[in-house]
Amino acid sequence: MTIADRWLLPDGIEEVLPPQAWQVETMRRTLLDLYASWGYELVIPPHIEFLESLSAGAGNDLELQTFKITDQLTGRMMGLRADTTPAVARMDAHTLNRTTPARLCYAGSVFHTRPASLAASRTPIQVGAELYGHAGAASDIEVISLMLETLAAVGIDNPHVDLGHVDIFRQLTSAAGLNGVQEAELFDALQRKANPEILQYLADWAVAPSPGRMLAELSRLSGGREVLVDARMVFADAPASVIEAIETLETIADNLSAVYPQVELYFDLSELRGYNYHTGVVFSAYLPEEGQAIAKGGRYDGIGEVFGRARPATGFSTDLKALMRLGNGEPEVIRGILAPVDADKTVVRQLREQGEKVIYSLPGQTESARDIGCDRELKLTDGSWQVIPVG
Numbered sequence: 055m056t057i058a059d060r061w062l063l064p065d066g067i068e069e070v071l072p073p074q075a076w077q078v079e080t081m082r083r084t085l086l087d088l089y090a091s092w093g094y095e096l097v098i099p100p101h102i103e104f105l106e107s108l109s110a111g112a113g114n115d116l117e118l119q120t121f122k123i124t125d126q127l128t129g130r131m132m133g134l135r136a137d138t139t140p141a142v143a144r145m146d147a148h149t150l151n152r153t154t155p156a157r158l159c160y161a162g163s164v165f166h167t168r169p170a171s172l173a174a175s176r177t178p179i180q181v182g183a184e185l186y187g188h189a190g191a192a193s194d195i196e197v198i199s200l201m202l203e204t205l206a207a208v209g210i211d212n213p214h215v216d217l218g219h220v221d222i223f224r225q226l227t228s229a230a231g232l233n234g235v236q237e238a239e240l241f242d243a244l245q246r247k248a249n250p251e252i253l254q255y256l257a258d259w260a261v262a263p264s265p266g267r268m269l270a271e272l273s274r275l276s277g278g279r280e281v282l283v284d285a286r287m288v289f290a291d292a293p294a295s296v297i298e299a300i301e302t303l304e305t306i307a308d309n310l311s312a313v314y315p316q317v318e319l320y321f322d323l324s325e326l327r328g329y330n331y332h333t334g335v336v337f338s339a340y341l342p343e344e345g346q347a348i349a350k351g352g353r354y355d356g357i358g359e360v361f362g363r364a365r366p367a368t369g370f371s372t373d374l375k376a377l378m379r380l381g382n383g384e385p386e387v388i389r390g391i392l393a394p395v396d397a398d399k400t401v402v403r404q405l406r407e408q409g410e411k412v413i414y415s416l417p418g419q420t421e422s423a424r425d426i427g428c429d430r431e432l433k434l435t436d437g438s439w440q441v442i443p444v445g
Contacts, residue, residue, distance in 0.1 A: 147358030182371030
C-alpha cells in the first residue's frame with residue numbers, strides 16, 4: 055500500500071469535518087431534546103452484537119446489509135448493527151420488561167454492506183423513535199407526527215407523506231389461498247406494478263374471481279384521499295381485517311390533515327416496503343427533488359417475540375447526514391477570542407463559562423486572530439484584561 059492509498063476511505067464511507075460535524079451534533083442534540091419533550095427516553099444500543107440478535111425478526115434484507123465478524127472469545131458470529139430497531143426491541147422485550155407503553159429514542163451510527171442508493175452513505179447516523187406496547191392508530195399517529203416534527207426541526211417543512219398498509223395484501227393473498235411461493239411471485243410483480251404479469255399469475259393459479267379481482271385492482275390504488283374511497287368499493291367483499299386497515303388509514307389521514315394541513319398525503323395500497331418486517335401501517339416522507347425517502351417507518355408488532363415477549367410496536371428513523379444536507383440550516387460559525395498564553399486564567403475561565411470560545415495563542419504562532427477563527431482578542435489594557443475587536 056502506498057502512502058497515497060492510506061488516506062483513502064472505502065466507497066460509501068465518509069468522514070465529517072468541521073464545521074459540518076458541529077452541525078450534525080447540534081442537530082442530534084436538538085432532536086433528542088424534541089423526543090424528550092414527547093416523553094421518549096434515550097437508549098444507546100451496542101454497535102456490535104451476536105448475529106442472531108441483530109437480524110432477529112427483521113427479515114433477510116437486514117442480514118444481507120450486516121457486516122459479519124467472528125468473536126475471538128467465543129467463536130460465534132457477530133455483526134455490526136445495520137439498523138437500530140432490533141436492538142431497541144430487545145431492550146423493550148427483555149431488559150426493560152415493562153408492562154406499560156414504552157417510548158424509546160436513539161441516535162448513532164449504523165453500518166451497511168451496501169449503500170441504500172447510489173448517493174447514500176454506508177455509515178448513516180440513524181436517529182429515530184419507537185413506541186412499544188400500544189396497538190391502536192393513536193400510536194401510529196403519534197410516531198408519524200413526531201417524524202414530521204423531526205423534519206420541521208431541521209428546516210424541512212413541506213414533505214409529502216406516503217401511507218400504505220401491508221396487511222391488506224397479506225389478507226387478500228390468504229383469502230385467495232396462495233402458497234408462499236405464489237405470494238412471493240405476486241409480491242415481486244406488484245412492486246413493479248407489472249399488471250399483465252399479475253393477471254397472468256392469477257389466471258394460471260386459477261384464483262377465484264372475487265379475491266382475484268381484488269388482487270388485480272390493488273396495483274392501481276394509489277393517489278390522493280380518493281384512493282381510500284375507491285378501496286372501500288373494491289374491497290367490499292374482502293375480509294373484515296382489510297376494511298379495518300382502510301379505516302386505520304382514514305383515521306390517520308384525518309388526524310394528520312388536521313394538525314399538518316400543509317403536508318401532502320399520498321396513499322399506495324400496493325406499497326409493501328419491509329413486507330417481511332412490517333405488520334400494518336407503513337409510511338415514508340419524501341421531498342420532490344429526492345428520489346429516496348428522507349424518513350420512514352411503520353408498525354412491526356411482535357418483533358420482540360424472538361426475545362421472549364411480543365409487544366405491539368411502531369416507529370420511524372432517518373439519517374442525520376441526509377438531514378444535514380437537506381435542511382435549510384447553515385453550519386453555525388462560532389467566533390472566538392484569541393488570548394495570549396500569559397492571560398489571566400480566571401478571566402479566561404469566566405469567558406468560557408459565559409459560552410465564549412477562547413483560544414490561546416501558542417508560542418511561535420504566526421497566524422492572525424482571524425486566521426484561526428477569532429474576531430476578538432483578549433488584551434491587557436490599563437491594568438485589566440479586556441476583550442476588544444480585531445482590527
